Amino acid sequence: MKIGIPRALLYYQYYPMWKHFFEELGAEVVVSPHTTRVILSSGISRVVADTCLPAKAYMGHVMSLVGKCDCVFIPAIRSLKAKVFNCSKFLGLPDMTRAVVPECPPILSIDVDMNKGEKELWREIDRLGRHFTRNHSKVRQAAMSAWQKHLEYCRLMVEEGLTPPQALERMFGLEAEPEGKGASKEKALPTADASGQAHIAVIGHPYILYDHHVSHRLINWLQQHNIRVHTPEMLAAEAIDSGIGRLVGQSYWTYEYEVVGAGGHYLEHDVDGVIGLVAFGCGPDSLMMDMVRRHSALPGAAAFMNLTLEEHTAEAGIVTRLEAFVDMVRRKKRRKETCA
Numbered sequence: 244m245k246i247g248i249p250r251a252l253l254y255y256q257y258y259p260m261w262k263h264f265f266e267e268l269g270a271e272v273v274v275s276p277h278t279t280r281v282i283l284s285s286g287i288s289r290v291v292a293d294t295c296l297p298a299k300a301y302m303g304h305v306m307s308l309v310g311k312c313d314c315v316f317i318p319a320i321r322s323l324k325a326k327v328f329n330c331s332k333f334l335g336l337p338d339m340t341r342a343v344v345p346e347c348p349p350i351l352s353i354d355v356d357m358n359k360g361e362k363e364l365w366r367e368i369d370r371l372g373r374h375f376t377r378n379h380s381k382v383r384q385a386a387m388s389a390w391q392k393h394l395e396y397c398r399l400m401v402e403e404g405l406t407p408p409q410a411l412e413r414m415f416g417l418e419a420e421p422e423g424k425g426a427s428k429e430k431a432l433p434t435a436d437a438s439g440q441a442h443i444a445v446i447g448h449p450y451i452l453y454d455h456h457v458s459h460r461l462i463n464w465l466q467q468h469n470i471r472v473h474t475p476e477m478l479a480a481e482a483i484d485s486g487i488g489r490l491v492g493q494s495y496w497t498y499e500y501e502v503v504g505a506g507g508h509y510l511e512h513d514v515d516g517v518i519g520l521v522a523f524g525c526g527p528d529s530l531m532m533d534m535v536r537r538h539s540a541l542p543g544a545a546a547f548m549n550l551t552l553e554e555h556t557a558e559a560g561i562v563t564r565l566e567a568f569v570d571m572v573r574r575k576k577r578r579k580e581t582c583a
Contacts, residue, residue: 244375247312247348249304250275252297252333253320255407255449259414260393261316267385268375273312275304278456282307287554289343296522296553297450298332298339300457305344314349314374315340321356327500330527400476406462407476408453441572444473444509444545446502446535447520448528451552458520459558461550464565473514475505482508490534499531506535509545516546516572518565523553546572 246265248254254274262272276282278300286303308315317337322328332339337352353371355364365383372382399410443465451457452474465472475483486507487500502519509517519535521528532549539547548568550561 244270244314245273245312246270246351247273247275247305247308247315249301249308249315249317250277251301251304251454252336252450253318255411255453257393258411259396260389262415263392264385264389265316265375267388268372268382270375273308275307278304278454280456283456283554293524295332295524296457297448297525299554300450300454301336302340302343305340305347309344309346309348312348314351315347316351318353318355321354322358323355325358330525397476401479404473404477406453406472406474407449410476440469440471441516441569441576442471442473442514443516443518443569443572444505444514445518445520446475446505446509448502448522449476451520451522457552459552459556459561461518461520461561461565464562465569468569470569473509475501478505478508482512490538499527502528503531503535506532507538510535510539510547511544514545515576516548516568518568519547519549521549521551523551546575 248258248261258274265272282303283300284303285306286299286301289302289306290299305315305317317340319335319337320329320333337350340347340350351371351374353367355367357364368386369379369382372379372385376382396410396414399405399413400407405413445452445462445465452462455463462472462474478486483501483504485504486509487504488507489511490503490507506517506519517535517539519532521532536547536549538544546568548564550564
């Protein structure tokens with residue numbers, strides 16, 4: 244059986260785990276191509292205008308898998324911690340996909356809700372595994388092995404300072420960026436500072452940061468201009484917990500945890516500036532990123548810039564703002580070094 248996985252939304256967070264689980268059960272995993280203008284336009288054509296940009300891109304990726312796989316894996320992730328909830332687009336993603344992409348292959352789904360307890364999660368995993376085998380022990384073993392693969396993936400990013408595309412390239416040989424006009428390979432980040440090198444953290448959801456079409460290769464642009472880039476995935480859980488504690492005390496949205504925690508940490512440690520990327524129309528993002536912006540006004544905090552992306556965003560406008568922000572960060576860094 245060929246299982247299709249869209250290269251969007253939670254792909255950059257959980258792909259190693261998903262791939263390992265299905266392959267352990269004898270399936271072949273097929274991944275959609277990198278986002279292109281055609282893929283994004285296809286998704287936009289199927290949903291209402293108020294739908295957020297990442298969901299539009301996701302529908303385009305699902306459409307690109309039609310005819311290439313036997314079924315598509317689309318989880319419904321409601322909560323990963325007790326009393327912490329997810330964005331509505333993740334809760335209803337399988338139903339939304341069925342509604343707007345009727346030609347989609349059969350959908351394999353799993354309902355993840357830690358508010359119901361670990362026992363219920365195992366029932367859902369068993370239900371998913373029954374599509375491949377009736378052997379309960381084999382499904383459980385595949386799930387445990389897949390979780391270890393996920394932990395290995397996270398450790399690789401934290402210990403070696405890699406972005407998710409770089410870690411995926413290291414683990415599976417996956418191409419970090421599509422070949423073509425304007426594309427260039429991202430190199431592993433240096434372990435030692437170059438002379439005068441500025442440090443800038445880029446915070447946001449992985450499906451925005453590492454989708455080169457959606458983000459207009461922002462991270463790649465910074466690296467090419469001698470910027471040491473830091474991302475949320477490079478932080479240990481303790482640093483993120485400490486950062487979110489300083490900003491909001493507790494996060495009530497699952498995937499805002501890493502964004503706000505990383506923002507709280509980086510504004511006070513390690514970097515000269517912070518760039519926040521949000522998708523236009525995202526309610527949780529608009530609120531939580533504003534909390535980060537307010538914290539940046541405190542004395543001693545790093546410089547902060549917020550960029551809002553949507554399908555009409557032009558690369559020229561992004562580059563203009565990046566050039567101004569980087570120039571400001573470098574001047575501030577030189578002034579601080581001179582005073583010291």
